[in-house]
Amino acid sequence: MLMPEPQTGHDRGTADPDRNxxxxxxxxxxxxxxxxxxxxxxxxxxxxxxxxxxxxxxxxxxxxxxxxxxxxxxxxxxxxxxxxxxxxxxxxxxxxxxxxxxxxxxxxxxxxxxxxxxxxxxxxxxxxxxxxxxxxxxxxxxxxxxxxxxxxxxxxxxxxxxxxxxxxxxxxxxxxxxxxxxxxxxxxxxxxxxxxxxxxxxxxxxxxxxxxxxxxASAPAADNGWIAAIRDPVLAPALAQLHARPGHKWTVAELASSAAVSRSLLDERFRKVLGRSPIRYLTDWRMHLATGLLATTDHGVAVIARRVGYDAEEAFSRAFKRATGSSPGTWRAAKTAVAREL
Structure with a gap:
């Protein structure tokens, strides 16, 4: 069988051949x-x-x-x-x-x-x-x-x-x-x-x-340093913590302690390899998880907000709209409509 040309995109979204x-x-x-x-x-x-x-x-x-x-x-x-x-x-x-x-x-x-x-x-x-x-x-x-x-x-x-x-x-x-x-x-x-x-x-x-x-394709920094980060001796343990407990109220100090490095070194590695601060990466990772939950579960927006670390649905909705350009409800409705057409 012939392999198709690589395509990228959200789990249930459109392809973007210029990324990744x-x-x-x-x-x-x-x-x-x-x-x-x-x-x-x-x-x-x-x-x-x-x-x-x-x-x-x-x-x-x-x-x-x-x-x-x-x-x-x-x-x-x-x-x-x-x-x-x-x-x-x-x-x-x-x-x-x-x-x-x-x-x-x-x-x-x-x-x-x-x-x-x-x-x-x-x-x-x-x-x-x-x-x-x-x-x-x-x-x-x-x-x-x-x-x-x-x-x-x-x-x-x-x-x-x-x-x-x-x-x-x-x-x-x-x-x-x-x-x-x-x-x-x-x-x-x-x-x-x-x-x-x-x-x-x-x-x-x-x-x-x-x-x-x-x-x-929708993971934070997938288009540059994500694969390198999970092999990095400083970043790998920190990412393991963030991925295992995305809903935890992480601070840079706590994250650095869990990875047994200084806050300055952790922040430096995040910015150099992933192009963002640890807390920005956490926010982006939460949005990555949220899109998957919206696309493939029946959970309400409030439930998903809590699952990815937001106490208030309104705060989650604002963060989601900044990341995707749409509110969670609008994003889910659009994905559902596309799925029904396929």
Missing amino acids: TALAAALDRLSLEGAIFFRSEFTECWAYRSLTPEGMAETLHPGARRLIIFHIVAAGRCWVSPHGGERRWADRGDVIVLPYGDQHEMGGLQEAEVVPIETLFEPPPWDSLPIVRHGEGGDRTDIVCGYLHSGDPLFDPGLRAFPPVFVVRPPEGPMAQWVRSSIDYAVAVSENSLPTGSIPTQLPELLLVEAVRLHL
């Missing part, structure tokens, strides 16, 4: 190993719980501590919830990524009993791509599932550079067409019971890289 040259170069150098491992046909009502990260790694890639898990929604609509947390919704053509392979639950539009995923298929090794069929015979949701393994710091669960789960909708154009073609190919492989060894390993690798590229 450094990010694209860094992602192109990622070392990944992966495979598409099964296709699922779920019918309402349905829900399942995945294996633990350790159990998933032992089952699919012995020797790995954790895997990166992704799901492509080929048809229908579903939700995913890591750690029993909030539900993120995904529609046809969306790519769901669990960058640390966290245990999670998935389900459809109606409430259903949650069953362990391992009860729905025979354990590997598989001679051909397995098909999981589960549900009560109602409306159908098709999902293509895959995994990857990487030792890159980008996927270090200690740093938590990503949320536990994120949903990416490729913008219309070559990328979306390529994802659809990849889904069709995976479905064809499973329907024809072709040997698992006939599936090109590059397919899940390319899908994951493009999903990460799209997600990070």
